[in-house]
Amino acid sequence: MTGFNQQLTAELSVLRETDLLRELRRVESPAGTRAVIAGRELLNFSSNDYLGLANHPALKAAAIQAVEQWGAGSGASRLVCGSLAVHHELEEALAAFKGTEAALAFSTGYAAAQGAIVALLGKGDVLIVDKLIHACIVDAAKLCGAKLRVFRHNDLNDLEVKLKWAAKQTRNAERGTRNLRPRVLIITESVFSMDGDLAPLRNLVELKERHGAWLMVDEAHATGLFGERRSGLVEEFGLTGRVEIQMATLGKAVGAAGGAICGSRKLVDLLANRARSFVFSTAPVPAAAAAARAGLELIRSQEGETRRQRLWLLVEELKRVLINAGFPPSAVRAPIVPVLVGAEARAMNLSGALREAGAFVPAIRYPTVARGAARLRFTVSADHTAEDLAALGETLAATANRQSPIANA
Numbered sequence: 001m002t003g004f005n006q007q008l009t010a011e012l013s014v015l016r017e018t019d020l021l022r023e024l025r026r027v028e029s030p031a032g033t034r035a036v037i038a039g040r041e042l043l044n045f046s047s048n049d050y051l052g053l054a055n056h057p058a059l060k061a062a063a064i065q066a067v068e069q070w071g072a073g074s075g076a077s078r079l080v081c082g083s084l085a086v087h088h089e090l091e092e093a094l095a096a097f098k099g100t101e102a103a104l105a106f107s108t109g110y111a112a113a114q115g116a117i118v119a120l121l122g123k124g125d126v127l128i129v130d131k132l133i134h135a136c137i138v139d140a141a142k143l144c145g146a147k148l149r150v151f152r153h154n155d156l157n158d159l160e161v162k163l164k165w166a167a168k169q170t171r172n173a174e175r176g177t178r179n180l181r182p183r184v185l186i187i188t189e190s191v192f193s194m195d196g197d198l199a200p201l202r203n204l205v206e207l208k209e210r211h212g213a214w215l216m217v218d219e220a221h222a223t224g225l226f227g228e229r230r231s232g233l234v235e236e237f238g239l240t241g242r243v244e245i246q247m248a249t250l251g252k253a254v255g256a257a258g259g260a261i262c263g264s265r266k267l268v269d270l271l272a273n274r275a276r277s278f279v280f281s282t283a284p285v286p287a288a289a290a291a292a293r294a295g296l297e298l299i300r301s302q303e304g305e306t307r308r309q310r311l312w313l314l315v316e317e318l319k320r321v322l323i324n325a326g327f328p329p330s331a332v333r334a335p336i337v338p339v340l341v342g343a344e345a346r347a348m349n350l351s352g353a354l355r356e357a358g359a360f361v362p363a364i365r366y367p368t369v370a371r372g373a374a375r376l377r378f379t380v381s382a383d384h385t386a387e388d389l390a391a392l393g394e395t396l397a398a399t400a401n402r403q404s405p406i407a408n409a
């Protein structure tokens with residue numbers, strides 16, 4: 001045992017020395033615009049609960065009702081006897097929401113990515129991902145055994161180079177015993193989680209069609225926010241029938257927990273057989289499925305539209321506040337507004353100073369983003385008020401007087 005803990009201590013020391021050590025912060029309040037941490041109430045600008053649904057009475061009531069009707073646990077995996085009506089109702093609602101034939105719900109978005117990619121790709125196939133793709137996709141890419149290529153962020157020319165390379169790799173190859181062709185799958189996020197920028201989805205779709213590749217779009221940060229049904233950027237760009245695999249998470253704007261893959265009936269049938277994170281895992285608890293379904297319903301209601309409009313007004317106000325306080329944000333079209341800082345230590349110091357002054361804004365560091373590209377990541381929720389943002393502005397101005405946000409300035 002001594003050797004074991006010595007090894008881990010050495011590893012933790014390296015993290016601390018390089019300003020990469022992370023620690024859990026105990027939050028003593030429910031999800032919302034305030035977070036009680038270490039006995040102090042902070043203004044919270046760190047949550048992905050963009051529409052303020054995580055603690056909404058309608059979602060709480062749905063979760064409570066599901067516990068009463070279905071119990072606390074699901075009892076087994078979906079393929080054994082855990083495929084409860086609440087899960088099917090959620091999947092029907094998801095398919096209607098996304099405008100696809102079918103949907104499959106997973107315990108988390110992470111599990112959805114893992115399950116889908118490992119089920120669809122194997123040795124001899126090619127996976128091409130955007131440089132800034134989420135870790136869950138990178139991990140699945142390693143696990144599935146396909147050849148992996150990374151294209152420069154949102155760079156269609158670089159993607160085309162990779163697609164031509166893939167065509168050469170797969171030209172004369174066969175896949176398995178049924179004369180199937182090797183597969184080429186492109187994966188991007190629609191709204192990038194740490195940069196808040198958007199993928200050029202229309203051009204991506206044209207390109208993948210020209211090259212006979214498939215496309216998977218991770219809509220973790222777009223679901224609930226874009227499009228007439230508010231189902232995401234694929235819908236907003238009118239591409240629903242042209243994207244093979246749509247991935248969503250249910251723990252961000254939807255306000256609950258879980259992940260989903262939406263697409264054709266064949267896709268869902270195959271994943272229910274082959275997605276290992278689905279097959280070999282206990283079904284999500286009934287409360288999570290019911291809360292997610294209530295979240296989707298709320299998003300599609302008039303209240304959902306009102307919340308979304310409020311959110312966009314607050315995003316614009318947040319950008320103004322940041323500029324006025326000397327923290328120029330990146331150009332974004334999302335409720336994720338990063339301020340690039342550079343050095344990890346500097347981001348940590350700024351985040352700490354803001355916390356001291358009453359605002360909770362996380363410092364995002366490697367390995368979530370590249371080394372030396374640390375940033376403050378501001379997010380807003382529809383429940384924030386103009387006063388909250390004014391208070392943030394004052395806090396920022398006071399902090400900026402003491403510390404410049406520009407790296408090494």
Ligand SMILES: *Cc1c(COP(=O)(O)O)cnc(C)c1O
Nearest residue numbers: 108109110134193220249251258
């Ligand atoms: C959060 C996130 C996921 C993972 O979803 P969880 O439900 O939290 O596991 C996947 N992709 C992106 C882009 C994300 O931001």
